[in-house]
Amino acid sequence: MTDKKTIYITGGTKGIGYGVAEILLKNGYAVAFSGRKEEDVKRAEEQLSQISEDVLGVVSDVKNFEDEVNAAKKAVEKFGRVDSVIANAGLGVFKPVDQLSLDDWNSMIDTNLTGIFHTLKAFVEELKKSEGYYISISSLAGTNFFESGAGYNASKFGAVGFTQAAMIDLRKYNIKAVTIMPGSVSTHFNGNEPSEKDAWKIQPEDLGDVIMNVFNMNPRALTSKIEIRPTRPNS
Template sequence: MNDLGNKSALITGGTKGIGYGIAEALLKEGINVAITGRTKETAVEAAKKLNAHGNDRAQAIGLEADVRNYESQQKAVSEATDKFGKLDIVIANAGLGHFGSVEDITIEQWKETIDTNLSGPFYSLKASVDQLKKNEGYFISISSLAGTNFFKGGSAYNASKFGLTGFTQAAMLDLRDHGVKVSTIMPGSVSTHFAGNEPDDSDAWKIQIEDIGELVVDLLKMNPRTLPSKIEVRPSMPK
């Protein structure tokens, strides 16, 4: 997929943070982008901002979708395909985190974490796999270094991201014979609003959202014979 002309992408959780940074990077490459959010209003507003800083070769649209619901993901894939004519790239980015001891994590928090971070990417891929096979597309999940490194208070988050890493790697083996590339990106600390953080100058040492966007573009431009299937990325000089 190193020729990115006439491509289209769907990014879950693309209204801010990593998903927004990826959308910006893809638009600059001339790739049409559909971003999803939990409300139509936030998704459309984010798409307007992206288009204001984009170019005339590509367009962003905002869609309401809940990754925890398979039918919602089917609808988002259908809407993106209807708008752009096809779907070549799917980025499973939507995620959240609940942290605390296993004694304190509630059943609801556990379920929301697993449903969003693990079942969500499965639904996104399941809903889009026919389009990806048809167009020899690319599926990328945004996992985390927490998907291979466990930590105190991370039972729910670790479980979801360990699962996502394993799911994505197995899907890679399932789909490569169909010409579909599958990768997972595992970032460390990123300057986003995740877990209640408010990005400011003190986050300058962290990975920036545009860095993840650049990484996604690099993957898409990789020679078709080569597949970086699992990429760990971390701050060069962590605090």
């Protein structure tokens, strides 16, 4: 149990999710996070616990609703509460539509779109109690289509639409639904290995700062959709 506000983050073992977890822990929040692989969850939990002992790693694949139900149960068992949820887990496969396989399509839709529904569905009753935030991490690809992006665009356009409609459904409970749409972020996404070459990109901790700004707003005001991009593109 804790008196700290508790945040649950999907895809928290690396990249955006991990960077957001770091910022939240440093600002006095308790954090539960999930990842698909047990070894990654254990590694991230050990690293994050050096910032604060109020951290919990859970193995969960957002494609499986029961995994998220279990994550909600474990978070409440440890912390006694879940104040806000950040649906961050995602993946991308970038191929021309005629070369996109059924597995490619299904993996993106099941993770990037169905996954954020599973997370909300599993945690919504806790959010009704806390009157907190449901934040989905979408992408500028959720409003800007591009070559070889048909599957990814579809999943992220869907994520934006889902979260914005959920915002309208849930605000009567004082749940504040927000979608954040980053441009290029320095992560391991799509096989990238972050290095100095990515210094021009948004950094994961930058998105942590954005989320802190959202949390610090007066609850009567809601920033329901946020676009964020690098100040200057790589040239």
